[in-house]
Amino acid sequence: MKRLIQAEAIAPFFISILFINRLPTHLAWWIWIPIFLAPDLSMIGYLINNKAGAFTYNLFHHQLVAVIVAGTGILLQLPDVELAGLVLLGHSSLDRVMGYGLKFTSGFKFTHLGTMQKVA
Numbered sequence: 001m002k003r004l005i006q007a008e009a010i011a012p013f014f015i016s017i018l019f020i021n022r023l024p025t026h027l028a029w030w031i032w033i034p035i036f037l038a039p040d041l042s043m044i045g046y047l048i049n050n051k052a053g054a055f056t057y058n059l060f061h062h063q064l065v066a067v068i069v070a071g072t073g074i075l076l077q078l079p080d081v082e083l084a085g086l087v088l089l090g091h092s093s094l095d096r097v098m099g100y101g102l103k104f105t106s107g108f109k110f111t112h113l114g115t116m117q118k119v120a
Contacts, residue, residue: 002099002113009096012063016090019070023079023086039091046108054103061092061102 027035042060046053059065070085072078095101101111109116 005101005113006097006099009093011093013090013093013097016086016093020083020086020090023083025079025083035087036091039088043108050107051105053108054105057108058102060088061095061100063089063092066092 039060042056043053045056066085066088068085069088070082073080073082073085096113099113099116101113104110104112
C-alpha cells in the first residue's frame with residue numbers, strides 16, 4: 001500500500017508544476033529551490049516537542065490545506081497566494097513520493113506511510 005500511495009502522489013506534483021508555470025510569476029530559476037524547500041521550515045516545531053513538531057509539519061504538508069490555499073488564491077485572484085498553495089501541494093506530493101508522510105506525535109520517523117527506515 002505504501003508504494004501505491006507513493007506512486008499516486010506523482011500526479012499532484014506534476015499538476016502543481018503545470019499550474020505554477022501558468023502563473024504571472026517571473027523569478028530567476030535558482031529562487032525556486034528555496035521556495036520549494038520552504039515548507040520544511042515547519043520542522044522547527046520539533047524543537048519544542050514531538051506533538052508541536054507533528055502539528056506544524058502536518059499543517060504545511062497536508063494536501064487539503066494546500067488545495068484550500070491555492071483555491072483561495074484562484075478565487076480571489078491573488079497569484080502569490082495561489083503560488084503558495086501550489087508550492088505546498090508540489091512539495092508535499094514529492095515528499096510522499098520519497099516516502100515521507102504526515103507525522104504521528106510519537107516522533108518524526110512515524111508517518112502515515114509507516115515507520116521511516118534509517119538510510120545507511
